[in-house]
Amino acid sequence: MLSIVIIIAIGALAFAAINFGIVRKMSPGTPEMQEISDAIRIGSDAFIRHQYGVVFKVSLCVAVLLGLIVSWYTGVTFLLGVLMSGSAGWFGMKIATISNVRVSNIARETGDIGRTLKVAYRGGSVMGLCVGGFALLGLVIVYFVFGKLLGQTGTDGMKMTANWLDIHYIPFTMSLSGYALGCSIIAMFGRVGGGIFTKAADMGADLVGKTEAHIPEDDPRNPATIADNVGDNVGDVAGLGADLLESYVGAIISSVILAICLYYTNQTGAHKIEFTLIEHLMVYPLGFAAIGIVSCIIGIFFLLARKTSDNPHRELNLSTLISALLTIIGTGFFTASYFRGQATEAIGFNFGILSPWIAAVAGNLAGIGIGQLAEVYTSFDYRATRKLAEASIEGYALNITQGMAGGMKSVFFPVVIMTLAIIIANAVAGLYGVSMAAIGMLSYVVATVSVDTFGPIADNAGGISEMSKLDPKVRRITDHLDAVGNTTAAIGKGFAIGSAALAALSLFASYLYAQAGAEDTAGFALSLNFIDIMTLTGGLVGAALPFLFSGILIEAVTKVARQMVQEVRRQFRDIPGILTGESKPDYITCISISSAGALAEMKLPAMLSILAPLAGGFLLGPKFVGGMLVGTTLSAVTLALYTANAGGAWDNAKKFIESGKYGGKGSDAHSASVVGDTVGDPLKDTVGPSLDILIKIMAVVSLIFVSVFQKYNLLDWFSSLNK
Amino acid sequence: MKTIHYYLTIFPTEALIASMLDPVQFGSYMAQGTKRGSHERLMFVEVDGDFPSDFDWEYAHVRTVAHEDGRPKSSVYLGVYRILERVPFEHLGTLYLTTSGGQTLALEKDVFPNTFPKKPYYLYQDLCPVQPLVISAMPPGDYGTYMVSCDCKIQLPAICYCDLKVIDPADPVETGNLGPIYKRNLGHLEDCIEAVTTGGKLSKTLARTFAGNFTYQIVKSGFAFVQPDIRVWYPMPAFDDLIEQNYDWARSAMLV
Secondary structure, eight states: OHHHHHHHHHHHHHHHHHHHHHHHHSOOOSHHHHHHHHHHHHHHHHHHHHHHHHHHHHHHHHHHHHHHHTOHHHHHHHHHHHHHHHHHHHHHHHHHHHHHHHHHHHHHHHOOHHHHHHHHHHHHHHHHHHHHHHHHHHHHHIIIIIIIITOTTSTTTSSOEEOTTOOEEOHHHHHHHHHHHHHHHHHHHHHHHHHHHHHHHHHHIIIIIIIISOOOTTOTTOTTHHHHHHHIIIIIIIIHHHHHHHHHHHHHHHHHHHHHHHHHTBSSSTTOOOHHHHHHHHHHHHHHHHHHHHHHHHHHHHHHHSOOOSOHHHHHHHHHHHHHHHHHHHHHHHHHHHSTTOOOGGGTOTTGGGHHHHHHHHHHHHHHHHHHHHHHHHOTTSHHHHHHHHHGGGOHHHHHHHHHHHHHHHHHHHHHHHHHHHHHHHHHHHHHHHHHHHHHHHTTHHHHHHHHHHHHHHHHHHHHHHHTTOOHHHHHHHHHHHHHHHHHHHHHHHHHHHHHHHHHHHHHHHHHHTTOOTTOOBOOOOOOOTTSHHHHHHHHHHHHHHHHHHHHHHHHHHHHHHHHHHHHHHHHHHOTHHHHTSSOOOHHHHHHHHHHHHHHHSHHHHHHHHHHHHHHHHHHHHHHHHHHHHHHHHHHHHHHHHHHHHHHHHHHHHHHHHTTBTTOTTSHHHHHHHHHHHHHHHIIIIIHHHHHHHHHHHHHHHHHHHHHHHHSOHHHHHHHHHO | OOOOEEEEEEESSOEEEEESSOHHHHHHHHHTOSTTOOOOOEEEEEEOSSOSSSSOHHHHHHHOOOOTTSOOOOOEEEEOSSOGGGSOGGGEEEEEEEOTTSOEEEEOOBOOOSOOOOOSOEEEEEEESOOOEEEESSOHHHHHHHHTSTTOTTOOSOEEEEEEOOOOTTOSSBOOSOGGGOOSOHHHHHHHHHHHHTSOOSEEEEESSOGGGOOGGGEEEEEEEEETTEEEEEEOOOHHHHHHHOHHHHHHTTOO
């Protein structure tokens, strides 16, 4: 099975390489277009290089720490995770900066929206395939090297091991956790750093260029406009890719670790689990994910190989739908044949061998439901956003209060859907089913990431068309594709948040299992007593953490955006020829401000996610951290939904007014909606996406270190002094 | 050989300016190309120079010379008070509309239309020399003629104005990109419409200080320049034509 999985992973990467090559061979257009795209590409390259430089230094320190405190293989797999996630982000960013100008040029040469859509989607598919391919490739390497070669997945390897600090753990869980943490680190730095970069540039470009100087979006006279386009690549492409790769890996490893924990704690006794079943349960998520990738390759090929219509939204939906349906059907057959003959009752499969598949389908449907609800709360085709647009007539304050109200209300029903999915998945296949629900949600991640990446590529293409003064027909095509990309992006965020919640739940269960002693092989009761003061206070602190984290992020964006605003004002003041078109703005300084600001400001929130559970654990012990994880998960999931939906609604309310409602552009309602959109920008594109990574990083760090602070913590040390 | 352009600015203030800049450069310079940091809409007409008048043309010729470093002279003011009435409209050339973003659109003179589509009321933005927002029962041709005639109690020696798109008070959502004309006080708009449609009034002032918010999005059919003995008309291009032929201007003017 693993051989097939590795072939599929390599096949996905090969398909990505072919698409990369095809896009690269296309004409990059006129010298003027190339000059603009080169500036964007060089800026993006420079930022990612600097960012990865910082991340790799941090990663080396963390790897050494993991190697010393936990095990050498945790350190090594951690670096593998960093490498795989970093590679996906890097290649995604590269193809985005190559595709943008080619998308613009194909629109210029052909004037055909269908052909332009294909180039943008082909570019986006490279990111999607890299996410699926690198994630799975890394996992298979962990399985082969650490599982098979070092025997961690054999019967002898599935034992509690003690290291030199007398810390106990099951080796393969630490190998997998290290890999997941490596992916999470890149995702956190990518999302936080990219998010600060892109929103600071965006706000700087808008606040001075559009609002003060009255020049339109993507006007080449705006000094921050290239930085804004660079931000799309480093935040919305590289950051998004690393984010969803991390979610994908997090969902897969949570199920495998849970299976191992279930096996270890039920090797003997009344509910004994057979080893062959566990072998199956450990590989099943990989097979499931591999079928998802094959389905997505077919879905992508379906769009690229035939003549497309002039309706890009329909084409993208069709491709995603085909990927999703094939995944569901394919995994159904796979599940039935894979578990045939296995005694699955012991693991809690209440609906026979198809139980994990049913749980995954429940997760999948929940993901679709959450995505659709995101559209209901953010699209101007629905009442909530129209109500927000209407409130804008009465001014800035009511736009803000209505946006907050809509955002808060939008949290409830997605949470109800998640709750139902968790209850159903648990009823069908136990805790393993809950983790499969998370995998089900992300099973066609290749297709969703391809569509999500298509958005920023089209956005950049629009910017290049605008800056190089291409024909209005070209700009209409790229604007249309950009608008489609905006709609699809909101739906993708729902999947990321939903899967984070489900994966965090199974990681949390693993966290509790990881506290089992070497003797707990005949059952281990999972319990967390919320009346216990340590757990309760941990929950309180955990619930407050996402607010602290979000506050730091918003402040960082504000700080860098202020520097950007001052720089753009300075350039307009000191170089008067900019506005008359006689002098070129200094784009490089604006890119440097966003870049330096993002690099400086990303460290604190990223480190907070790692250090918070460690500080809690070493000071107050595992109960406190257990409470903390619950508190953080509950508060971060709801806050992420709020920020994503409120920000999306503010953005689309502005677009609704700009489409000629309530006075349209330049009206009082429009001015109010611009303020709302600016407030929502860091919420939906910096805070929201980072929160779901926060949940998983804290869960994985806690899982890795629980055995350490179970043994070494200040609270127990003080207690021992009193005895 | 130096070329001097003479520009009659009509909005936001009236003035006669001599300049070595061509109209596009002049529009950009006046709208935002200085260190002032201001971003203003500007409307101006190029006029023939040296026509018989009390303007000091000699002063213009002497002062409108390039700077020592070779830069062209941007502006020499020949007058800032009661200018419109002192320029015979036979000498008006092309009208230029400059956005606050510095993009300039040229509108050519046309024959003043004899008839306009019949409507129960019309909305006008007076641009020069006074700037109220007016609801009137008179179509664009009659309105200007009336304003400069002896029949009008508030007679003006000359007037420049444009007719505007009007919100349908019955459907305040589907307004199109009308910009700041969309106000919360729709009741007052309805009162003014009623005054000219059923109340017997010829015109009614809707707002005295709206001009600061005036934008090109709301111009309906064109710009009229009227003196007692002459009327000049500058038709506003159709939306689709603007998008096709003047996309950058249309975008800067927030039409798209």
